[in-house]
Amino acid sequence: MTLLGAAxxxxxxxxxxxxxxxxxxxxxVAEGGADLGIAFDGDGDRVLMVAADGRLVDGDELLFIIAxxxxxxxxxxxxxxxxxxxxxxxxxxxxxxxxxxxYAHQAEAARLLLAGKSVAIEAPTAFGKTEAFLVPIxxxxxxxxxxxTCAIFAYPTKALARDQLPKISSVAVSAGMRxxxxxxxxxxxxxxxILARPPEMLITNFDLLHHQMLRAGRIAGLLHTVRFLVxxxxxxxxxxxxxxxxxxxxxxxxxxxxxxxxxASATLxxxxxxxxxxxxxxxxxxxxxxxxxxxxxxxxxxxxxPRRRLxxxxxxxxxxxxxxxxxxxxxxxxxxxACAEARGSIAIEAHRGGLEPSRLRNVEARFRTGAIGAISCxxxxxxxxxxxxxxxxxxxxxxxxxxxxxxxRAGRTGRRGCAFLVLGGDPISQYYMANPGDxxxxxxxxxxxxxxxxxxxxxxAAMAADRPLTAAEEAERAGAVSRCVASGLLAxxxxxxxxxxxxxxxxxxxxxxRGIGGAVEIxxxxxxxxxxxxxxxxxxxxxxxxxxxGGRAHRVARLRYPRSPRAEIEPLAEGTRxxxxxxxxxxxxVTGTLxxxxxxxxxxxxxxxxxxKLVRGYVTLEGPDDAFGEPAELKRPLSYTFGTKGIRFRAPxxxxxxxxxxxxxxxxxxxxxxxxxxxxxxxIGASPADLGGMSMGSSGMIYVYDGAAGGSGASMALYExxxxxxxxxxxxVAGCPCEAEAGCxxxxxxxxxxxxxxxxxxxxxxxxxxxxxxxDVTLPVDAGAGDVPIV
Numbered sequence: 080m081t082l083l084g085a086a087x088x089x090x091x092x093x094x095x096x097x098x099x100x101x102x103x104x105x106x107x108v109a110e111g112g113a114d115l116g117i118a119f120d121g122d123g124d125r126v127l128m129v130a131a132d133g134r135l136v137d138g139d140e141l142l143f144i145i146a147x148x149x150x151x152x153x154x155x156x157x158x159x160x161x162x163x164x165x166x167x168x169x170x171x172x173x174x175x176x177x178x179x180x181x182y183a184h185q186a187e188a189a190r191l192l193l194a195g196k197s198v199a200i201e202a203p204t205a206f207g208k209t210e211a212f213l214v215p216i217x218x219x220x221x222x223x224x225x226x227x228t229c230a231i232f233a234y235p236t237k238a239l240a241r242d243q244l245p246k247i248s249s250v251a252v253s254a255g256m257r258x259x260x261x262x263x264x265x266x267x268x269x270x271x272x273i274l275a276r277p278p279e280m281l282i283t284n285f286d287l288l289h290h291q292m293l294r295a296g297r298i299a300g301l302l303h304t305v306r307f308l309v310x311x312x313x314x315x316x317x318x319x320x321x322x323x324x325x326x327x328x329x330x331x332x333x334x335x336x337x338x339x340x341x342x343a344s345a346t347l348x349x350x351x352x353x354x355x356x357x358x359x360x361x362x363x364x365x366x367x368x369x370x371x372x373x374x375x376x377x378x379x380x381x382x383x384x385p386r387r388r389l390x391x392x393x394x395x396x397x398x399x400x401x402x403x404x405x406x407x408x409x410x411x412x413x414x415x416x417a418c419a420e421a422r423g424s425i426a427i428e429a430h431r432g433g434l435e436p437s438r439l440r441n442v443e444a445r446f447r448t449g450a451i452g453a454i455s456c457x458x459x460x461x462x463x464x465x466x467x468x469x470x471x472x473x474x475x476x477x478x479x480x481x482x483x484x485x486x487x488r489a490g491r492t493g494r495r496g497c498a499f500l501v502l503g504g505d506p507i508s509q510y511y512m513a514n515p516g517d518x519x520x521x522x523x524x525x526x527x528x529x530x531x532x533x534x535x536x537x538x539x540a541a542m543a544a545d546r547p548l549t550a551a552e553e554a555e556r557a558g559a560v561s562r563c564v565a566s567g568l569l570a571x572x573x574x575x576x577x578x579x580x581x582x583x584x585x586x587x588x589x590x591x592x593r594g595i596g597g598a599v600e601i602x603x604x605x606x607x608x609x610x611x612x613x614x615x616x617x618x619x620x621x622x623x624x625x626x627x628x629g630g631r632a633h634r635v636a637r638l639r640y641p642r643s644p645r646a647e648i649e650p651l652a653e654g655t656r657x658x659x660x661x662x663x664x665x666x667x668x669v670t671g672t673l674x675x676x677x678x679x680x681x682x683x684x685x686x687x688x689x690x691x692k693l694v695r696g697y698v699t700l701e702g703p704d705d706a707f708g709e710p711a712e713l714k715r716p717l718s719y720t721f722g723t724k725g726i727r728f729r730a731p732x733x734x735x736x737x738x739x740x741x742x743x744x745x746x747x748x749x750x751x752x753x754x755x756x757x758x759x760x761x762x763i764g765a766s767p768a769d770l771g772g773m774s775m776g777s778s779g780m781i782y783v784y785d786g787a788a789g790g791s792g793a794s795m796a797l798y799e800x801x802x803x804x805x806x807x808x809x810x811x812v813a814g815c816p817c818e819a820e821a822g823c824x825x826x827x828x829x830x831x832x833x834x835x836x837x838x839x840x841x842x843x844x845x846x847x848x849x850x851x852x853x854x855d856v857t858l859p860v861d862a863g864a865g866d867v868p869i870v
Contacts (some may be wrong), residue, residue, distance in 0.1 A: 083107060090122040090566045095126040101127055101135055102609065123282040139169040141846050147176055150851040154324070159185045162295050162755050184367035185211040188341075191363050196648045197340040199354040202367035202390030204345045204487025209311070211242065211365070212341040213250050216307050220279055221254040223306070228277045230307040231331075233285055235315040237262050237436070237663065239462045240282045245312075245517065251280050262287050262300070264436075270298075285324050289592050291502055292330055292545045292585075299545070303404075305335040307356075313342040313350070314481075316357055318769065318791035319534065321527035323592035325442050326538035330545050331509040346480040355855050357527060374472075376498035385702075386475075386503030387413070391421045393473050393499055398425040400453035402470035402497070406455040407485050407516045409475045412619075415627030418455035421628050423654075429630045430456040433609040434599075438629075455630070461485055472498040476508050478523040478764055506757040506811045507856065508795035509825040513814050523764025526792030533789030535559045537590050541832045544578040544586070554849065556668040577718075581848070585823040594787065599644040603628065610646070612718045615786065617694050618661035618833075621717055624697060625659045632657070640717060645807070662696040662710060662831030665773045667782045678801040680856035684796045688784050690771070698835050707836060725784025725794045726801075729857040732779060733843035747843025749869045750827035751808070752781045754844065755827065758807035759783075763796035766833060770794065776866030779847075781858065809848040812841060833870030 083104055084096025093099045098120040108116040128136040135650065136144075142159060150154040160183055167303060184200065185207055191198050193216040202208045214730035216230055232247060234240040244260050250829035263286070273281075274297050279433040281301065291298040293318055301816075308328065310316065316324045324655055332338055334782045340361065342354040351364040381389040394417075397404040397527030406421075408414040411431050428442045428451055437542040439459070445451045447467040454460060461484055469488045477485070482500055490496025500518075504510035511518050528534075539559040542548060547594045553560050553576065560576065563569040578586070589597065591612075599616040601609045608628060611620060619626060624635045626648055632655040633648040651657075671687035693715040698708030730751055737743035752774045759765060772783040785791045797804060815826035820843035822828060829836070 081107065081111065081113070081261070093623075097121060098125045098127045099635050101129065105129050105133045105135060106390050106460060126785075133590055143172050146173060150176055152219045159591045163196055166202060170367055171542075182183060182211075182367060184365050184605070184795065185214075188212060188365045189215040191365065192339070192341070192573055193218065195339065196363045197338075197358070197360055198342075198360040198365055199347075200341065200365050200366075200367075201347055201349040201350045202343070202345065204484050206345075206367050208343040208345070210245060212309055212343060213247060213755075216309065216341070217254045217256065217280075220307065221277070222254060222446050223382055224304075225256070225279065226276050227304040228281045229304055230278060230280045230309065231288075231302075231305055232280065232309045232311065233288070234282065234283045234462075235284065235312050235320075236459070236462060237264055237284065238440070239312070240284060244282055247282060249279055251278075254642045256280060260281060273343055274298065274301070283640065285635050286592060288331060289323070289327050289541065290587065291764055292327075292334065293541050296454040299334070302331060302334050303322055305331065306339060307344070308338045308339045310354075310358065311343050311481065313344040313354055313357065314346045314457075314629045315462070317525050317527060317764075318793065319531070319787045319789070320530055320593045320793070321357055321525075322534045322789075323528045323785060325357055325527060325536065326534065326541075327358060327592070330538070332359075333542065333546060345484045346478075346523075347525055349524070350482060353525040353527075356529065374496040374498055374838055375487055376486055376500065378500045378502065378511070378515060378518070380502040380508065381504075381755070386501055386508070387417055387420060390417055390473055390475075390501050391424075392499070394421055394427070394471075395747070397471040397497075398427075399472075403446070403449075403468060404453040404471040404473065405485075405488055405708060406453065407460070407474040407477070408455065408457055409477060413459060413475065414455045414457050418630030419627065419632070419654075420457070421453065425453055426451040426526075427453040427630070428454055428457055428801055429627075430454050430862055431612055432459055434628075435607065435609060462487070468494070468797050470494060470496055474500055475499070476500065476502055476505075476511065476761070478761055479519045479851055480522065481764075504813075504824050506754055506826055507706050507761055509815060510807065510811045514810075521752070521761045523761070524796040525764060526796045528785075528792040528795065529791045531724075531789035532559070532562065532722065532793075536562045536566065537586060538570070539563055540578055541586055542568055544583070548576055551655040586806065597644065599640070599646050601626070601628075602645060602647050603633065603650075611646075613644075613788070614692050614721060616646075617717045618642070618663060619721055621661060621694055621697060623659065623711065624661070625651070625655075625657055627701075631655075634699055638717075641719075649830045656702055658700045658702075659697045660700060660708065660830070661694050661833060661834070662698060662835060664693040664695065665771060665782075665833070665868055665870050666693070667725075667727075667773065667784070669727070673724070674798070676798070676801075678728070680804060680854040681731070682858045683798060683801055684859055685724055685795065686724065687722065688725050689720065689722050689783070690784060692716060693718045710835060721788040723785045723788060724790030725781060725782055726798050727782045727859050729779040729859050730781055730847045730859055731855035733840075733846035734852070736843045737840065742838070743840050743843055744777040744779075745774070746821070746838045746840030747847055748777070748781060750812075750822060750839040750841060750844035752869075753827055753839070754808040754811055754825055754848075755781070755782060755804060758811055759797050759800075759804045761808060762800055762803050763793060765793045765796070770797070773868040773870045775862035778860060778862045778866045779857070780862050780866070803850050804849060809845065812845045812848065815839070815841075838869055 101118045118127045146159045183298045189212040236832035248258040259278040260282045318818045414431045421427045430442045472489045486498040540563045552771045569576045571577045598610045598615045630653040632658040637647045638644040668689040674685040696712040698710045700708040733747045752772045771786045785794045819825040821839040
């Protein structure tokens, strides 16, 4: 044996030797005729080897040689654990030998689960999250009585649940168990078979769990033996949906007892906090970093053309080159508009929430078989539904982790994929064009609001239907119980409250765990074509509105409201580019102050609010990217009042810029409200519909509120990160080169503005935002009689 680099002096660690500098060892092995060279690093926790011919053998090759040798001799009793840095070639080579490869995070998740811990798994797309929890849970479940459901796997969509069935069933069968899907689409014969002989692993969704526990029937009876709950794609359970799921999990625990839980996500950056809040218990966190699929990506911005035209141009080029393409948009409207603009040049269909399930399945099947070359979609296709190979992903601006998940759809078949993040003319896009380094640093904050009064009230009523409330439970939830009695959901003497007939109708027919406050049903040619949640439905489905469906413009001919809301739409000519935007007024009323804090010197209050939304007209835009349009009044204004949560504050007066001009001051505050909401999106992870806002004339008072009835948690995330949001808003306005007094769509204007982007003052907004950051002291005030809200 020959030693090299074995004379340390405290200063020569790794110098010309070891794993970081193996050249000397390679020469010594080849020239000296050695059989083997071994290189350690300075502290001996890393090793590389050198073959007899001087060739370096790296870590992945060493893993393969050792595993293959053990496998040939029958000595490999488990899989192979690699690191996240191990490459795809190792995995492929092991698979060809019939050897299972485990990532380090899979081994750690298995260790924790087998020790009885609940686990939150953060891992990129295609990194084996499912295997990380599926194998250890199957091992634990195998020791329990057969023909009893002991593990529930909950997925946010039916399509994803059915897509996961083969993988879960394969592991279940290998452990002597069965798996089955049970949801609203399960045929009656399959449902009866599940009830007759329950599978040990049940794949379902929280909608079914909610309704079946509520009905306390035979399916609810399966839940009493459940010991494990898996919540995959946990990042989907934010806002109202997640707030309901929090309570549904608590109801499941009332029936089944304590649960060992798993939550998995590719995009959460703070999974420990969020998943603990979502599932109501402490979670151990397992993380993985890296990427498995070969994908190149670029960040692009249009010059002299609208963003959508660049998106469509890229999609056309990709599809014509034989690359199957997905276009991701952040709103229903944008997904439909991209589809409409591309149709005629390429075979493309829209895929988004609010469409009939049969339509969505048809689009998925046509893409899978190659009948269409592109899909224009929203987050409905971020999840791992199998639609065949995808070569190209094109996405609007979205928080970096969400973009990485979208990008993970491409390149899975081994063919190198590509992805484009296409920025536009909106404020946040312009900020990232000027500050691209910030894009990967911004992390969204997943949020729920378990204290949402509307959610809690309906879920407490559902608890009473699941199983009678105990006196202790009534006392613990006294406020919600009182509201349930007052609203007629519950009735009966103390200690024996029961769900009323009216309450059951409300919970079974009207209440949705994915969005509260009701919805407008959409009909085309006498057939139901979709639905839109309130209150946003009133801004998109008023009479005369242009509504996009299936990549084609439709006009709302009639709206029945408020009883049994229903919109009837009629198709417009192919290629119609006109759009409409509602003219609104929002009137805020503070019903309670839930917290207050200082943002620099500005006092910010977190409040319970009552918002009265009035849709009084609309503007017609000749093109979908126009900021202004021709206004028209509705014959019958539409109003909707709902309770929610939000923040309020008084922005400092821009005295140097506007002086005593009340009109200019009002424009400054309105512009500041716009850009604060826009600037918050990438910092708190809010979608365009998550937050609404208004400024109150020249008073300086600004309100930003959750767009969902009862509150979604988005405004709470804004409240907690207000300093970062103000800094981002200031930088957006300061970085825009436009010289117009009102600003432009890249800084102060919003396509969601309910005031037709009137009454805006860029310089005043910038001064006010700078004064906040500089520490100007302001306190909230009640707006005066002349301070009309500007939405």
